[in-house]
Amino acid sequence: MASKGLHRFAVLTALATLGLIGVGGLVTSHGAGMAVPDWPNTYGYNMFCFPISQWVGGIFYEHTHRLVASAVGLLTVVLTLWLHGTSARPFMRWGGWLLLLLGVAIAIALPPRRVDGLVVGLTGLASLSASWVWPRCQPSPKWLRWCGLVALLAVILQGVLGGLRVVLLQDALGIVHATLAQLFLVLLCAIALFTSRWWQTAPVRVPPAAGHQLPTLFLFATLLILAQLTLGAVMRHQHAGLAIPDFPLAYGKLWPDMDSESVARYNAQRLEILAVNPITAFQIALQMIHRLLAVLILGAVAFAAWSARRALGAGHCLSRLGLVWLGLILAQVLLGAITIWSDKAADIATAHVLVGALSLALGALISMSLVAASRQNGADYRIANQRPAAESRLRSEPQPSASAGAA
Amino acid sequence: MLKLFALITVASLAGALPVASAGDITGTITLKGPPPKEKEITPLMEDPNCGKLHTKIPTTRFYVVGPKAELADVVVSIEGISGKSTGASAPPVILDQKGCEYIPSILAVQTDQKIIVKNSDPILHNVHNVPAAGSGNKERNEAQLPNGADLTFSFPKPESFLKFKCDVHLWMFAWVSIFDHPYFAVSDKDGSFKIANVPPGKYKLQAAHRKAGTVTREIEVKDGEPVKADFTLEAK
Secondary structure, three states: OOOHHHHHHHHHHHHHHHHHHHHHHHHHHOOOOOOOOOOOOEOOEOHHHOOHHHOOHHHHHHHHHHHHHHHHHHHHHHHHHHHHHHHHHHHHHHHHHHHHHHHHHHHHHOHHHHHHHHHHHHHHHHHHHHOOOOOOOOOOOHHHHHHHHHHHHHHHHHHHHHHHHHHHOOHHHHHHHHHHHHHHHHHHHHHHHHOOHHHHHOOOOOOHHHOOHHHHHHHHHHHHHHHHHHHHHHHHOOOOOOOOOOOOOEOOEOOOOOOHHHHHHHHHHOOOOOOOOOOOHHHHHHHHHHHHHHHHHHHHHHHHHHHHHHHHOOOOHHHHHHHHHHHHHHHHHHHHHHHHHOOOOHHHHHHHHHHHHHHHHHHHHHHHHHHHHHHHHHHHHHHHHHHHHHHHHHHHOOOOOHHHHHO | OHHHHHHHHHHHHHHHOOOOOOEEEEEEEEEEOOOOOOOEOHHHHHOOOOHHHOOOOOEOOOOOEOOOOEEOOOEEEEEOOOOOOOHHHOOOEEEEEEOOEEEOOEEEEEOOOOEEEEEOOOOOEEEEEEOOOOOOOOOEEEEEOOOOOOEEEOOOOOEEEEEEEOOOOOOOEEEEEEEOOOOEEEOOOOOEEEEEEEOOEEEEEEEEEOOOEEEEEEEEEOOOOOEEOOEEEEOO
16 A cells, blocks of 8 residues: 555645646746757756846746756656655666766766766766665555656656757647646646545445446546647647637637638737737637637536536535536636636636646546446446355355365 | 950940840838837836836837838838849848847848847847748747857748747847848838849839738839839738
């Protein structure tokens, strides 16, 4: 059984990831993704040594994002090691030696990069020192250790994707980076759930009548949210500001004109203060789909929450969580509207990203709980069915005599 | 001796033949209708470093209009000419960053002509050009330290209004139109423009403004005669 400390650490890592998504939202809301043109360095400095006096304008958001991402990376490394328990110690020791030697080699071979060598070497030294005393716990179950490894790989991939997006000037990588961030959050929330005492000792029970329908409903709505967040990431990485400046109408109509003449007119009438790209018909269509999908999600989540309440009863924890989920979606719709009415104010747009991430994570957690409960029901059903069959089998078989038994 | 004779004969004949000479195209751009009110660039003043460089809030410069509705920053160019670029040997054009603004905000160059980007500010900027997808021009994003060394850009393909921006200060942007010939001009504050040394012929002349759109008209350059071509663009 996972320790309380491990569970709390998993929760901390998930919260830090949510914070990281928030800072990432600030980066795109402020259009600051390219404010630091180099990576992994920052304006030629080692990232951790970039002078605070230079954290100006868009650099502040982008550089903070990189630092918070490094912290989340470190937390994920620690979480993965913790999940592996004492079996992680040899890896820490060997990894520590490797990093220490690499740091020394960098410092000697590349004098201008001495600070980088120092950072790598100190990381190795920290790993080496920690390996003598930590982790002390037994390894978690294999599947949970795999979850940790996948999280570690995902956070490394995330860092590389974010860096390559800057260096290769590829918006498409930014979209993948933003989507993977959401999935990474879901994974960390799942690890936090799986390491909780609640999950391990008192798995949630649902009546068999709920069957597979309830998990399917929640899963469907959650997948819709994931699709919506991906759409949002595409919109944000177009760097075009608001493709449609009004809501609930769109350019004063239920469905806006998207012919080239109309789009040229929209662009001509935009007096943008910030260096946003001109809008295109594709971006207008994208925002319309985003709006329609929002309506669909609201309906799906409301129906799922209502179904849960009907099947499980109002007092069931998943029914309550379903209502919280619905509340988040309503808040998200409102934030989406305010994002438009405020001409995409950075703090509002960032809150929109954050609540979106929370909605996905909560939907995923409820879905996982329901799927687990449904499988538990199936197992209970099999046990219940197997017992009478076994008893009748026993009755039909000749019973060994007392003497035979004694012999 | 025979060769010399032939050379003199050819030279004499060439001198006697009428030679078509190039002409200048001049004109004035006028804006029809009241321009929309420019917006104050409040983020600039809110920035602690850039705000110090201004005493009053700068505004956007989409419509730079004179007292008689003369319109500046219109890119006037001849259409249908290509492959005549002399950009590689043309003098470089300067794009400066001053007071956390690009000066000028609209400019035009030839393909392969150097654009020298200066940083006259005591502030760090990044210079990020964003060509249109499929234009054939390359995107670059370079850091430029306070009063740092100049950066040089040049583009191999023609493109209308290629954007330069600073991602550190997101209100900073400029537009560069690139032509593969030297027959273009950007209208001045009095709305005037001049395209010099245009070979004789019939052309389409285009006037393009970032917000007021594009107008085209037919012109003919006759042997050494100046051509007057005024344009009127409508405020959107």
